Amino acid sequence: MGFHKINITVNGGAEEVVVPSNMTLMRMLRESLALTGTKNGCSAGECGACTVLLNGEPVNSCMVLAAECDGAEVVTVEGLADEKQLTPIQQTVINEGGVQCGFCTPGILISSYALLERNPNPSEDEIREALVGNLCRCTGYTRIIEGVKEAAKMQPPAG
Ligand code: FES
Numbered sequence: 001m002g003f004h005k006i007n008i009t010v011n012g013g014a015e016e017v018v019v020p021s022n023m024t025l026m027r028m029l030r031e032s033l034a035l036t037g038t039k040n041g042c043s044a045g046e047c048g049a050c051t052v053l054l055n056g057e058p059v060n061s062c063m064v065l066a067a068e069c070d071g072a073e074v075v076t077v078e079g080l081a082d083e084k085q086l087t088p089i090q091q092t093v094i095n096e097g098g099v100q101c102g103f104c105t106p107g108i109l110i111s112s113y114a115l116l117e118r119n120p121n122p123s124e125d126e127i128r129e130a131l132v133g134n135l136c137r138c139t140g141y142t143r144i145i146e147g148v149k150e151a152a153k154m155q156p157p158a159g
């Protein structure tokens with residue numbers, strides 16, 4: 001099996017990592033960089049627990065090869081909070097009771113964060129659409145969606 005040396009920016013920090021050809025971005029984050037906030041639910045692109053931002057777009061990191069990420073910028077759930085201050089989407093999903101077992105939560109937060117970055121005032125349908133690839137077995141989604149709505153209210157007005 002071949003190995004590749006990649007340079008990648010993760011949560012704002014430059015990293016140089018040697019990865020086997022078949023290592024996914026998810027495994028590299030968890031096993032090489034100890035960023036275990038990114039969860040492995042299915043390893044098959046079905047559950048969204050491994051969602052991270054790759055060059056600003058939410059992706060299932062279990063479906064991306066780490067070797068393809070040379071030069072890329074990645075944000076994981078660990079990168080959302082500013083020092084000890086939770087970002088609004090983290091706080092409001094907690095406040096609304098959208099975290100139960102928490103396994104889906106990192107992926108939900110990344111997908112919601114990406115939605116609010118591109119659409120600061122989403123409708124409920126737009127929130128549901130943005131989260132369609134993130135499965136949650138605990139909450140029934142309603143509390144998560146309320147959390148996203150609350151975070152949207154905290155966004156600064158456009159313009
Ligand atoms: S672990 Fe990647 S989509 Fe489920």
Ligand code: FES
Nearest residue numbers: 101104136137138
């Ligand atoms: S809170 Fe348990 S899977 Fe979503």
